[in-house]
Amino acid sequence: MSSKTYNLESVAVLVVEDNRFMRNILVNVLKGLGVQHVAEARDGYEALEEMRNTPTDIVIMDWEMDGMHGSKLLRTIRSGKRGLNPLVPVVVVSANTIVRNVLQARDTGMTEFLAKPVSAAALYGRIVAIIENPRRFVRTGSYFGPDRRRRFDPEYGGPRRRADDRSLDDLDDLDAVNQA
């Protein structure tokens, strides 16, 4: 049994979802979790406008949206252009769990992935992960976002499984690994 709860009442969350009913589900979950400041956006354009005008602590966004696709919205957020906070945690919520879809979201800079159908416990779990395990950000020629390696253990003594694991300097980013 967990012995602590995070009080989320002062956290500002932006929900970006083009399906009205799905947006209501997410807003109701967040309000039920005690989040007082929930902003809503029907598409990527509204989301960017909201983020430029209102401080946002967490973005919860759909991936397959009409108009501006989730990948474009996330790339724009991570660009930090025109007053956007590029470090804002972004939870991508999608019913499409095909690996290539999840990897696309990861490689565009998502912080967490949440599969639909959503549950309150799963969404709370993602928020706790963001609070308790903040990942450093990485900038390479082709990527900016949270470090895609969730764990780094300098004491690791096991086999070096990756082709380019020749030195600790190489332990930088999956782009480098993929290019090797």
Place this chain on the structure above:
Amino acid sequence: MADKPKVEFIENPNPLRKKVKVEHGVDPKGMIDRANKKVAELSGEFEDIFAESILALGTTMKTLRSGAEDEDATLAALRRLLHDLRGQAGTFGYPLVSQVGDSACKFIDLSEDFGVTEIEVIGMHIDALKAISQAKIKGDGGPVGAELMTGLRKVITKYNERASGA
């Protein structure tokens, strides 16, 4: 020898950690239960959406079979209906609907060509959804639900075998 990719690390200041208050000795279960109740307030609306989606799936499937309209646009509309259903149904006690919807969407996403056979495979998924809706099968559907999913998996396995053997 090629230059190594330049990599810059930026520490995460984690401002969220400073914003949230930690309530020690409090189980989050109470808060999660409250959130589930808040979502359950929407279940009546979901029942309406489910019924409307089943009707719309039937109509769109008919259009797809007739070939009367632009096939890509019809297929995209069909996938959108299935995608929305799979994303919502499980939240309201219909995980079987989410499973069938997910199976149909993945089949569409992973099919390179779309012809008569593919349309019939999707048609079987939609028939399954209709059956679930008519019988109001909640939860995983027990033995009926298992039989339904096994049947759909067999169809897709057979399709994949044929496709890879061709």
